[in-house]
Amino acid sequence: MNVNYKNRRNVSGSAGGATGHPSTTPSLHHSGSTPPAPLPRRNLNRGYQQLRVWQDAIDLYRLTCETFQNWPFERKKIVSQAIASADSVHRNIAEGYCRRTIREYLQALNISLGSLGESVSGYFAYQRAGQITPEQFEMLDALAFRLENGMLRLVESLERKRDEGSWTEAVVLRESNEVYGSEAKNWIAGETE
Known part of the structure; x- marks a missing residue:
């Protein structure tokens, strides 16, 4: 992505905003017919995006x-409920992952399993009522079944880690001082670099 660091004018018309200095903030607007390629945005909190169950939950939604x-x-109310329950599945997987304790993670995964159960129950009802075709039902149910099994295995694995005491509650972050312009030392597991 080409980032535009051109001076931008504030409302009063002076270059560089209130301080009078050129802005170093990348422009969020692009000129051209095609949008810029998305930047890879990875950090500890977004690790859930690597989980197969989260990816399947997005596909189910x-x-x-x-x-x-x-x-x-x-049937707008039924549609709204079907979409909301499917939406809740991936959201709770992500929320649980971003929590700091295994108890909270497991709780969110169990809520997600409940939302998935609500979705699957709806799919069965819609198919029996002739509101979706057998083909649509099969696609939804097959994906939901794969997702259920993956989530059950994930919950089982986390419960095993909890019971063995192998889950680490503390999150250790490594930061670059250059980002902050600081001369402070990096702290990693109680040691300095």
């Missing part, structure tokens, strides 16, 4: 939206 997008307005 997408498939749920596609399946119900053309339903008539009279």
Whole structure:
């Protein structure tokens, strides 16, 4: 992505904003017909994006939206609930991952499993009522089944780590002092570099 560090004018028209200095903030606007390529945004808190269960949950949400997008307005409440329960699955996986304790992580995963159960129950009901085709049901149910099994294995693994005491509650971050312009030393597990 080409970042534009051009001087920008504030409301009063002076270059560089309130301080009068050129801005070093990258422009969020792009000129051209194609949007810029997305930057890889990785950090400790976004590690859930590597989880297969989170990726499957996103796919389930997408498939749920596609399946119900053309339903008539009279069934708007059902559509809203189906989409909301599928949406809750990936959100709770992410929230649990971002928590700092295994207890909170497991709690969020169990909430996610509950939302998944709600979604699957709906798929069965919609199929029996003739509101979705057998093919649509099969696609939704197969993906949900794979996701359920993955989540159950993840919960089982985390419970085992909890019971063995091998889960580390503390998060150790390594930061670059150059980012902060600081001469302070990096602290890693009680040691300095």
